[in-house]
Amino acid sequence: MTNKPWHKDTLSVRGGLRRSQFDETSEGLFLNSGYVYPSAEDAEAAFKGDLERFVYSRFGNPTVAMLQDRLAALEGAEAGLVTGTGMAAMFAAVASVLNAGDRIVASRALFGACYSIIDQVLPRWGVEREFVDGTSLEAWQKALSRPAQIVFLESPSNPMLDIVDIKAVAEMAHAAGAMVVVDNVFATPTGQSPIELGADVVMYSLTKFHDGHGRVMGGALLGRDEFINGDLLKFFRMSGPVISPFNAWVILKSLESMSLRVERQARNAARIAAMLADHPMIDAMRYPHHPSHPQHELAMRQMNHGGPLVTFNVKGGKPAAFAMMNALEVIDISNNLGDSKTLICHPYSTTHSSLSEAERMDMGITEGTARLSAGVEHIDDLIGDLTAALDKA
Ligand SMILES: Cc1ncc(COP(=O)(O)O)c(C=O)c1O
Known part of the structure; x- marks a missing residue:
């Protein structure tokens, strides 16, 4: 040892x-x-x-x-x-x-x-x-x-x-x-x-x-x-x-490469969160180290970085969320997370589809909710992909 x-x-x-x-x-x-x-x-x-x-x-x-x-x-x-x-x-x-x-x-x-x-x-x-x-x-x-x-x-x-x-x-x-x-x-x-x-x-x-x-x-x-x-x-x-x-x-x-990967993934997630927070197609965005997070002070105290996950609500519900996801060219649709490739999923219809409507509402998951797991790609390609897809949605 x-x-x-x-x-x-x-x-x-x-x-x-x-x-x-x-x-x-x-x-x-x-x-x-x-x-x-x-x-x-x-x-x-x-x-x-x-x-x-x-x-x-x-x-x-x-x-x-x-x-x-x-x-x-x-x-x-x-x-x-x-x-x-x-x-x-x-x-x-x-x-x-x-x-x-x-x-x-x-x-x-x-x-x-x-x-x-x-x-x-x-x-x-x-x-x-x-x-x-x-x-x-x-x-x-x-x-x-x-x-x-x-x-x-x-x-x-x-x-x-x-x-x-x-x-x-x-x-x-x-x-x-x-x-x-x-x-x-x-x-x-x-x-x-x-x-x-x-x-x-x-x-x-x-x-x-x-x-x-x-x-x-x-x-x-x-x-x-x-x-x-x-x-x-x-x-x-x-x-x-x-x-x-x-x-x-x-x-x-x-x-051997985890801290390098996660450092880049968390940095990419923070940049994506900042872009989504001001985007007219988004009506709610969650990222632990973004000042808009309801528990921002606790997240800053407890977490060294904001993590590689960002969750957001696309205005227009499921049709708009699906249109945005289907228009992505770099980011893949997947219920998995933690990959060096950026992945996005629609929790309402996939990972959390077995919950009742009341349970999903209780957790804050709506038909417009998307969860993004940031990868290690260049940030400009990720932001460009998301903004183009949101324009189409
Ligand atoms: C937060 C969390 N806990 C536990 C698990 C279960 O892990 P596994 O799929 O390796 O069994 C997952 C899988 O997605 C997860 O996201």
Whole structure:
């Protein structure tokens, strides 16, 4: 293990690096499921826990271990576990902790599948769930006036970029006995450090900005050693939501350029937000570091940059939003995000189409809403593409 008190830019290139006996420069890809032992006694000792070594890739793999250690170092966490998808990570976090009769309190503005696990799956197992308006500290205070085991939140939220005051909510959650899990996908590791703000566990879909090139899927949970290598690891080893070592290796290599990419993506997003804020075809624009954001002061305090996502409302509803999207020549229509290519989606008819009209209204998603994930292209090409498309709409 080579994790040292380096800057994040150095840790994302060198954190967790372990070289094999071949002294390779780049991280090795260990694409194997099993391991061999020099003797039956060694195998017995490994299974007894007397010998620390890899025994089976559902339990651990050298390439995956490098990724886990690098992500933990970047996040300022003691330990990490990597999963096959972001949803596998989210599910493992709640399933490894909650028992029948327990309580989970969550912000309402969550990625759809996270919302559904809490809303539909956990109650089947006797877990009480309560959703709150994540932007209201009074709502959190009321919900956390009773004991809870988990507080789950996403900030900024998908797609409306609502901000939760992580520090204040973590204090209330801890007083109620709850472990705080933060989905930090939209903020990215360079934009926000939930552990420094008091969170216990940080969750990622590595599919997004960590891979950053729209290739492979992955998820991560980063936090205290006692939880990660305790209840979580026990659940993980039994249920097996592992990442392929190949996908882990792709993400390891992507991490080397993550801060460069995200820096450019956040800068592009801020420029796009500034252009949209003054555009006559736009009747509302959300960007955390733009002065018009309703929680601008909190976003400036909590986030190092405004993030790579911008959400806006096109005047004229769905026909105008669709006309704008169909007229784009550089920017692609996609429900994915975090790619080095700029992507745009219409949450009302895609990512959030399974929600009821009332739920969408509650979250502020209208038929004119578009969510843009800024890529690394030249800003003039992106602004030119968007303004030309808005002219056609
Ligand atoms: C905020 C957020 N959390 C979690 C997930 C789930 O991640 P995955 O698709 O890797 O399972 C996503 C995916 O879009 C997301 O945007």
